[in-house]
Amino acid sequence: MEKGENKIKQEDCGEDNLGAGILTLTNKRLAFDKTNARIMDFSKHFGDTILDIKLDDVIKVWKEGLLMKKVCFTAKTNEGEQTYKFGVFNTKDWTKTIEKQIAEYKNQ
Structure with missing residues (x-):
């Protein structure tokens, strides 16, 4: 993370096209890191950051779905x-x- 960047929210989840990983929201960006899991020892390891988007590049946010709910x-x-x-x-x-x-990012 950059200087002055704080983690706001983080969750283990999946993305429709990118697969399983960890979604992280900071006060400056949204990031998605792939994870590698092993069933034998129940371990999960961070992989590559495959999505790193500054908050001012986000155009629209919404939620969808009835049974399989998603944040989009x-x-x-x-x-x-x-x-x-x-x-x-x-x-x-x-x-x-x-x-x-x-x-808040745009008002700074």
Whole structure:
């Protein structure tokens, strides 16, 4: 993490296209790290950071789904606009927290 960056929220989850990993929200960015798990010893290890998006690049945040609820966001990337959908436990809390951090980031 960068100087002055604080972890706000973190959860072990899965993304529709990226697979399983850990979603982290800080006061400056959203990041997704792949994880490697071993069933034999119940260990889980962080892998590569495959998603690192600054909060000012996030265009839209929403939640969707009835049974399989997901927190979703669209962001500007080098490849254009991309949409990501994460299966987190509390989609309503994630959505509100991301929106709050974006607002605070833009007001700095």
